[in-house]
Amino acid sequence: MKLNLKKIVLGVAVPVVAAGFIFSTSASVGAFADGKALFAANCASCHGADGKGQSPMGKKMNLRDLGSPEVQKLTDAKLSQITAKGAGKMPGYEAKLGADGVKAVVGHMRTFKK
Numbered sequence: 628m629k630l631n632l633k634k635i636v637l638g639v640a641v642p643v644v645a646a647g648f649i650f651s652t653s654a655s656v657g658a659f660a661d662g663k664a665l666f667a668a669n670c671a672s673c674h675g676a677d678g679k680g681q682s683p684m685g686k687k688m689n690l691r692d693l694g695s696p697e698v699q700k701l702t703d704a705k706l707s708q709i710t711a712k713g714a715g716k717m718p719g720y721e722a723k724l725g726a727d728g729v730k731a732v733v734g735h736m737r738t739f740k741k
């Protein structure tokens with residue numbers, strides 16, 4: 628009886644922990660960093676999901692279209708630096724995204740290029 632209970636508890640707990648681990652890593656950063664999802668979660672409130680900056684906040688802040696030639700001519704290093712360290716009123720995202728997350732988000736911003 629005692630042994631069976633232990634088996635049942637383990638049988639439930641192990642898959643739950645494993646599922647939680649897979650979910651938490653894929654939803655945040657790491658090898659599976661998803662630039663589009665990270666951009667939507669962290670940047671779209673100001674820059675808009677399409678990067679055009681047409682959100683109410685983006686309009687208020689007078690943001691440039693991230694797909695515009697002026698922004699797209701910036702190097703990956705510069706875009707990474709702005710994303711990681713912030714610029715003007717924009718906060719830095721280094722701590723939140725990590726190096727892989729920053730790289731993924733920069734990759735996603737390149738898809739805005741016209």
Ligand code: HEC
Pocket residue numbers: 666669670671672673674684688690691692693698706709710714715716717718720732733
């Ligand atoms: C709180 C609003 C806000 C959020 C959230 C935000 N930004 Fe910004 N972003 C700004 C502002 C304001 C600027 C203009 C900064 C300046 O004055 O140079 C800017 C500028 C930029 C630029 C430079 C473009 C240009 O016009 O020179 C890039 C690239 C950028 N943001 C990327 C991101 C990324 C990637 C994220 C998410 C990880 C993000 N931003 C989140 C407000 C925001």
